[in-house]
Amino acid sequence: MFEDMVTARYYEERLQEEYLEGKQPAFDISAGPIPGELHLAAGHEAAAAGVCRHLREDDVVTAPHRPHHVAIAKGVDLERMTAEIFGRETGLSKGKGGHMHLFDPDVGFACSGIIAQGCPPAVGAGLAAKRRNTDGVAVAFLGEGAISQGAFLESLNLAAVHDLPVVFVIEDNDWAISMPKGRVTDVADGSRRADGFDLPGVRVDHDDAVAVYDAAREAIGRARDGNGPTLLEVQVHRRMGHFMGDPQSYRPDEDSEAAQNRDSIERLAADLRDRGVDDEALDEIRERAHERVDAAIEWAKDQPQPDPEAAHEDVFVNPPSGVTESEPDFDLAGGDD
């Protein structure tokens, strides 16, 4: 868990550096080596690490637009993920998807930039596992801002009535871009939404990775044993702006500071020390994580840019034959002028 968390944090620190290259001093989103928007998850690591420790490679995870920490905890290929974020040919999606649209079917990972879009497919993965009689589990991660979305609520209900092996994990960072949680829901404890579907709902406060681990063991075990879905809400913190370049003028300084002061990684380190793990061992883990991240980033940056023509491929697995994109010669005058 500690290693996953440290890896995710350092990975994003490095991405941030790379992302800002060429985009400053005046922030220009279309400049620099990393294309598009970038949503970083610093402060969210405990949720992903605590849950994914209980998952197998054949379990399925769907993540939202802030996906890197979940991807790392689920074991997504770090090099190919990084190449994807840099928009390179050898990226997970050949440079077509980018940071919000990472797909690694080898470890059952997908994410999406549409809020709550991952919930129904997680239900579908749970359905497939149940129908095929495997003991596979699906986990859908979402933000607290996403719990207002129909796709989430409909998914809870569908999973509940069919007793599907799905765990919904809300990462509650208190903010949905500029909207504080208190202004989008009157129910501070998001796990209580489970009551309306007669499901177990559990909330873990203080982004405590160990508590997440314990709660997730129970939820995932329940799903694996055929006892249906659980809703798990984890308090995390958004240490950064919503996306890189977000000036956060809507956010009180105290709130940003509080987010900096509550660090799940520090908390877990202290916990581990209490349990007798020495600093040297922790440093070793950190060092290993840094080396792995640096190597992935170096590798990714060396990868080739995609051929522009590749843009036309992959629309279909089975491209319609005999029908070409119409590019006829509209020579209506019928030949020479």
Add this chain to the structure above:
Amino acid sequence: MAQQEQRVERELTMSRAMVEAIAHEMREDEEVFYMGEDVADYGGIFDSTEGLLSEFGHDRIMDVPISETAYLGAAVGAAQQGMRPIAELMFVDFFGVAMDQIYNGMAKNTYMSGGAVNVPMVLTAAVGGTYNDAAQHSQTLYGTFAHMAGMKVVVPSTAYDAKGLMHNAIRDDDPVVYLFHKRLMGIGWMPAPDGPKTPVPEDEYTIPFGSADIKREGEDVTVVTLGLHVHRALEAAESLAGEGTSVEIIDLRSLVPLDTETIRESVAKTGRLVVVDEDYRSFGVTGEIIARVAEGSLSDLEAVERVAVPDVPIPYARPMEDEVIPGVEDIETAVRNADSK
């Protein structure tokens, strides 16, 4: 730009011009309000509501939970009560999560009720790519909205047009879809070309829907386009002028209603039609424009070219995005091809 002959010194970005029209309408009519995600304290991710909160407060500049079905449907409901909501869908790509409220409610209730109810709302949304945000945040779904009967569809390309069209949109008794291109807004973090920033009169004015604007006069080839690509076409026309090709550029400004007359008149003069669109190629704006000209004045047509996104989702990496979104050079090539026929 004929309408701008009244001498105005003050230049505004497109977002400022839109906001000015909204603020004016909100002052005039208590029933006008704005709702959407991050429109209050943030001022709109694309500055579409910048500054409105301080004047109108949270009751009329309403932040809503991430629940497009609920709040776009609520706009339909409030409009049917005679209010005049403006509801912002942050990125047009998100319309899918609320498609039913838009397509089966907002668009159809007037008709299904035999005119007994109407839906005087404005749905605003950001469109467009060119900054590598990939397939779920870069679409330009002009054709999607124009395709279904019951919604007026408006697409400004300059600050002047943005203001005049917004006044109209809010006052219109029908649902209006008002699509603004991110690249034209003049946002700090996404540099705009110079073109969209224009002189804008302080006073209110309207630009009737269905009045295309000839943004550049020419003799040899007619280019019909809208949104960002008006500016790309103007740039292409400038360099083609150096080659001796005179290009006329028609900015549609609205798709529903569509000013077919202006297009046909121009084609009657030039005989050559190029349609440029940032939306998907098939079943879209390019096909529609060409069909209309063919229906009414086939004999005027000597050559037709279309430039659009080649029916692929918008890819993330720069070289591929550049490949599919029409650039200035693509427009130049199409004009040359048309001109050589």
